[in-house]
Amino acid sequence: MSLLIKNGRIITASGDQVADILVEGETIVAIGRNLPAGNARVIDASGLLVFPGGIDPHVHLDMPFMGTFSSDSYETGTRAALHGGTTMVIDFILQKQGDSLRHALEEWSARADGTAVGDYSFHMAVTDFNEETKKEIKGFVDEEGITSFKTFMAYKGALMIDDRQMVGLMEEVKRCGGLVTVHATNGDMIDYLIAKHRAEGKLAPLYHYLSQPEVTEAEASERFAAMSRYTGCPGYIVHLTCEGALNAVREAAKCNQHVFVETCIQYLLLDASLYEKDFEGAKWVMSPPLREKKDQETLWAGINQGLVNVVATDHCPFMWEQKLMGREDFSKIPNGHPAIEHRFELLFSEGVQGGRISLNRFVEVACTNPAKIFGMFPRKGTLGIGSDADIVLLDPNEEHTLSAKTHHMNVDYSAYEGRAVKGKVKTVILRGQVAIDNGECHLKKGYGQFIKRSKVTDHI
């Protein structure tokens, strides 16, 4: 099937032009003025912005975590993502401590294969690095197209690895041509503070926040950057939230290191005052927690300074019933919040319409950098001849309000209830197929493809 998208304002990380895009099958074959339609279905994009499909490289779908599962499946999560202009996500496989990486891959593939509506890939989370795990890394990079390895410096006793394992993993990942990503907070310090608050009977969601002060993130980010510098392994810090942690990266950048930074939409827009709402604060219990207004300013500036490379979501939704598991004890509230559907529009509304970032910068952090850093560019993350036809048409002037009553995520509350947004995704195309049009999804469960990624050494 052919598609001709006519007269849209096409925005890439470096371009801005009014033109047409011709799609044949799954691929963009021409971009120019007054392209002939031939037999193609014509989509009029006059007055609309035309972006590459959004890529959210940090989501948790159907994930076993804290005694329950995140509530969006690959079907509901990727469909909701498409509604909001995100055509591809990268999820996390979690190795069980004492078990193999391969086994975890099989378990995750069984949940995702044939169910995703949008495209997806996996990061491999290494929670137990040993001689056996070490032997598996090369096969993931060379054969599976899974080239990024996630680590946790927190969640002590569950997912956390120590520095000995981190350095060993980094050496092996560098040798194989991959990238190590990290949840960078000091797990021992947090473990101590959680125990202290519980012993003092301080059990409300507010104490989740007070158990993870800024210093826990700044210290771990600095330590991670030092280990990345020593081993020469490219690093990527996920969900960075605060000034102290970004300053650690600023120092690392002076050494010309590859330490990439991701923040998430919630850390740009929401702040820790939400934890003062008694148990309702559980809606925003996530790790790291929301921070202060001054951190939001630092993160927006970090985007413009090129220090913050990616804006993701860390989408990890739980039903209110699941959040109630921590009614009597903040440490039992499943960590995470729902956002996969809203990242693209919120970043456009608050970032571009709010005058904080340019249109090109918007595309860079929401589409292009995730594709480049994770080895999918230029197939994904841009609008170019030969790229996958993953295309978003957005009306910059349409205003709407976010609500659990209208969202498509499988979760019964909205972390952004009542929030006004200026800019609405109207049409989404995924690999040449119209996925979303006027609020309706036209793709079936199983259309989403697993996307193999290239070695990091091929593109850094």
Ligand SMILES: NC(=O)NCCC(=O)O
């Ligand atoms: N972030 C969060 O609170 N939940 C998901 C797991 C993680 O990314 O740490």
Ligand SMILES: [Zn+2]
């Ligand atoms: Zn994390």
Ligand SMILES: [Zn+2]
């Ligand atoms: Zn996460």
